[in-house]
Amino acid sequence: MAQIHTNQTLSVNLPEVLVLGPPSIFRIYEKHLSQKFMLLKPWESPIPLEEFLSIHAQNTTAVLTSSVVAYLSSALRLLPSVRLVVTSSVGLDHIDLKECRRRGISVAYAPSVFSADVANLAVGLWVDVLRKISAANCFLKTGLWPVKGDYPLATKLGGKRVGIIGLGRIGREVAKRLEAFGSKISYQSREKKPSVSYPFYTDVCELASNSDVLIICCALNDQTYHLINREVLQALGRQGVIINAARGAIIDEKALVQFLQEGKIAGAGLDVFEHEPNVPEELLELDNVVFSPHSAVFTEESCKDLYDLVVGNLKAFFSNKPLLSPVQFDDFMR
Amino acid sequence: MAQIHTNQTLSVNLPEVLVLGPPSIFRIYEKHLSQKFMLLKPWESPIPLEEFLSIHAQNTTAVLTSSVVAYLSSALRLLPSVRLVVTSSVGLDHIDLKECRRRGISVAYAPSVFSADVANLAVGLWVDVLRKISAANCFLKTGLWPVKGDYPLATKLGGKRVGIIGLGRIGREVAKRLEAFGSKISYQSREKKPSVSYPFYTDVCELASNSDVLIICCALNDQTYHLINREVLQALGRQGVIINAARGAIIDEKALVQFLQEGKIAGAGLDVFEHEPNVPEELLELDNVVFSPHSAVFTEESCKDLYDLVVGNLKAFFSNKPLLSPVQFDDFMR
Numbered sequence: 001m002a003q004i005h006t007n008q009t010l011s012v013n014l015p016e017v018l019v020l021g022p023p024s025i026f027r028i029y030e031k032h033l034s035q036k037f038m039l040l041k042p043w044e045s046p047i048p049l050e051e052f053l054s055i056h057a058q059n060t061t062a063v064l065t066s067s068v069v070a071y072l073s074s075a076l077r078l079l080p081s082v083r084l085v086v087t088s089s090v091g092l093d094h095i096d097l098k099e100c101r102r103r104g105i106s107v108a109y110a111p112s113v114f115s116a117d118v119a120n121l122a123v124g125l126w127v128d129v130l131r132k133i134s135a136a137n138c139f140l141k142t143g144l145w146p147v148k149g150d151y152p153l154a155t156k157l158g159g160k161r162v163g164i165i166g167l168g169r170i171g172r173e174v175a176k177r178l179e180a181f182g183s184k185i186s187y188q189s190r191e192k193k194p195s196v197s198y199p200f201y202t203d204v205c206e207l208a209s210n211s212d213v214l215i216i217c218c219a220l221n222d223q224t225y226h227l228i229n230r231e232v233l234q235a236l237g238r239q240g241v242i243i244n245a246a247r248g249a250i251i252d253e254k255a256l257v258q259f260l261q262e263g264k265i266a267g268a269g270l271d272v273f274e275h276e277p278n279v280p281e282e283l284l285e286l287d288n289v290v291f292s293p294h295s296a297v298f299t300e301e302s303c304k305d306l307y308d309l310v311v312g313n314l315k316a317f318f319s320n321k322p323l324l325s326p327v328q329f330d331d332f333m334r
Numbered sequence: 335m336a337q338i339h340t341n342q343t344l345s346v347n348l349p350e351v352l353v354l355g356p357p358s359i360f361r362i363y364e365k366h367l368s369q370k371f372m373l374l375k376p377w378e379s380p381i382p383l384e385e386f387l388s389i390h391a392q393n394t395t396a397v398l399t400s401s402v403v404a405y406l407s408s409a410l411r412l413l414p415s416v417r418l419v420v421t422s423s424v425g426l427d428h429i430d431l432k433e434c435r436r437r438g439i440s441v442a443y444a445p446s447v448f449s450a451d452v453a454n455l456a457v458g459l460w461v462d463v464l465r466k467i468s469a470a471n472c473f474l475k476t477g478l479w480p481v482k483g484d485y486p487l488a489t490k491l492g493g494k495r496v497g498i499i500g501l502g503r504i505g506r507e508v509a510k511r512l513e514a515f516g517s518k519i520s521y522q523s524r525e526k527k528p529s530v531s532y533p534f535y536t537d538v539c540e541l542a543s544n545s546d547v548l549i550i551c552c553a554l555n556d557q558t559y560h561l562i563n564r565e566v567l568q569a570l571g572r573q574g575v576i577i578n579a580a581r582g583a584i585i586d587e588k589a590l591v592q593f594l595q596e597g598k599i600a601g602a603g604l605d606v607f608e609h610e611p612n613v614p615e616e617l618l619e620l621d622n623v624v625f626s627p628h629s630a631v632f633t634e635e636s637c638k639d640l641y642d643l644v645v646g647n648l649k650a651f652f653s654n655k656p657l658l659s660p661v662q663f664d665d666f667m668r
Contacts, residue, residue: 024484027484027487028487116490116491116492116516117490117491120461120465120490120491120492120515121465121467123461124458124461124462124465124467125467127454127457127458127461128458128462128467128468128471131454131455131458131633132629133455133458133459133462133467133468133624133626134462134467134468134471134472136625136626136627136629137462137468137624137625137626138468138472139625139627140613140618140625140626140627141618141625143618145610145611145613145627146611146612149611150358150361151627151629151632153361153362153632153633153634153637154629154632154633154634155633155634155635156450156451156454156633156634156635156636157450157451157454158450158454159635176514177511177514177515179514180510180511180513180514181454181511182450277479277480277483278480279474279479284474284475284477290467290471291470291471291473291474291475292467292470292471292474293470293473293474293479293485295466295470295485295488298485298487298488299465299487299488299489299490300487300488300489300490301489301490301493303487
């Protein structure tokens with residue numbers, strides 16, 4: 001009790017932040033954050049969430065959250081005083097932006113902290129799938145090399161036609177790296193980008209027909225939900241490989257499993273899944289897939305950058321200064 | 335017998351090539367090669383190797399081999415008529431070049447077919463070790479994600495100081511890719527390369543002291559045997575990572591195992607080992623190492639290119655034309 005009392009005394013003058021999550025930076029920076037803000041953490045309370053929120057409803061002006069929080073919209077409905085939502089994610093699919101704008105709630109996010117990290121993991125998965133690195137690692141670790149000898153031939157990276165879906169910050173970083181590997185790049189996007197000369201497709205199927213590899217770099221929204229369906233996978237074809245370090249639900253996962261099982265596409269590198277952390281058993285069993293636990297953004301260095309950005313946004317809000325990385329609603333609501 | 339007779343009849347007019355190996359391209363192209371040349375394959379004969387060689391000693395003018403053949407020098411001593419050795423490798427450490435020159439034996443090799451492939455695997459191993467891709471793949475495949483939740487943070491790739499040992503064909507390809515990832519590149523080489531502006535070190539220890547990652551891209555020879563010793567690993571330090579897709583014996587493997595076990599360096603990505611295909615059990619047990627079975631060059635596309643090069647060199651020899659990819663002895667014997 002004494003300990004709790006001391007903590008409360010210490011943080012009494014700190015601005016209050018309701019945390020819905022916890023976001024990933026809590027793994028390292030929870031203590032640092034709690035020295036700067038009075039953090040309200042419903043998951044540590046014995047009180048049911050709805051009741052917890054109603055107790056703090058009038059005082060809560062700032063919410064800190066992350067992309068794993070599916071109940072954010074319903075929580076916000078119980079919090080009439082909220083004026084700021086800070087999300088530690090690049091993606092905004094968990095936030096009802098229309099409602100936030102209607103209520104005058106500002107949203108801050110992490111648009112560029114992770115771009116290079118996500119691009120690096122996407123490219124890493126691409127190299128891994130084509131060059132069979134994870135599978136080779138297992139081959140050695142299970143002692144098979146001296147027994148079986150020859151390891152199956154891999155696929156050359158150079159000269160492959162890579163179709164990038166979504167040429168935003170992350171897509172452009174992916175393209176930069178792929179150029180160094182000698183890939184032939186084309187892309188699909190809402191609009192043609194005047195700054196690049198890569199072949200542009202409006203139709204994903206057409207991009208898939210003209211690609212050996214598809215790398216998904218777009219946001220998840222109504223237009224991109226299950227964008228990669230049977231038709232696209234069919235167009236990608238038997239030699240095709242798909243890489244996803246964006247959002248799981250951009251791919252129709254059931255269709256993907258079937259196409260992989262039946263050899264109708266050649267392989268996949270997946271950092272994201274439709275129902276994380278659950279991955280279908282029949283997907284995990286496949287040898288032509290490299291898996292990663294939605295960890296594209298999880299590097300030590302970027303966690304520090306993200307912590308700085310989150311703190312900067314919250315401090316700006318509480319001192320009535322402009323946010324460091326506000327969502328420009330118009331960019332996301334066309 | 336009839337079948338054998340037919341084959342012999344068919345190949346009677348084909349030029350004879352003694353195969354010491356077999357080289358890796360036999361996995362796919364043995365049949366194609368045997369339609370162009372009369373292949374002598376001692377490993378298929380019940381006769382002991384020495385006797386086999388003595389039977390063919392007078393007629394054998396051309397030898398086809400690969401880097402896995404450790405007995406090449408002693409075999410060549412039994413073959414006085416040899417005028418050409420074609421090796422399907424980039425490396426020449428298995429060939430006594432001095433002796434070949436003395437005897438007037440030309441050597442053809444595969445200097446550039448694989449440069450991009452080797453660079454790609456080296457870079458792939460680098461991404462894998464820092465971003466923990468192979469380990470993450472195991473994490474998911476063994477069902478740990480829903481159970482354990484958070485996966486350990488990885489290390490950011492951008493901004494890392496990467497020291498390239500040997501800035502030849504492969505080293506330059508590695509550098510090109512690393513630039514796209516935002517690495518700070520420096521290198522060690524026999525001589526400063528006037529064409530590049532990267533910081534240059536003559537001393538490997540000094541390069542290691544100024545690097546977060548070392549990538550070995552040099553040939554194995556008397557000067558580079560155990561080039562990476564305790565002193566270099568010490569200089570690389572606790573956060574350091576080493577990548578080797580060149581030759582196993584460039585690293586003192588015992589020292590490497592000890593440094594990895596004791597956390598005196600952070601990790602390694604290894605395609606090559608001192609006593610392949612045998613890898614020390616205590617090395618295979620380490621979680622901070624990504625393993626690959628000397629497969630940097632094994633892509634389907636490059637095997638085809640290599641096959642074309644081997645056939646081209648042999649055809650050139652038998653028709654008294656210049657070899658496509660002769661070893662210039664002076665380049666390797668300074």
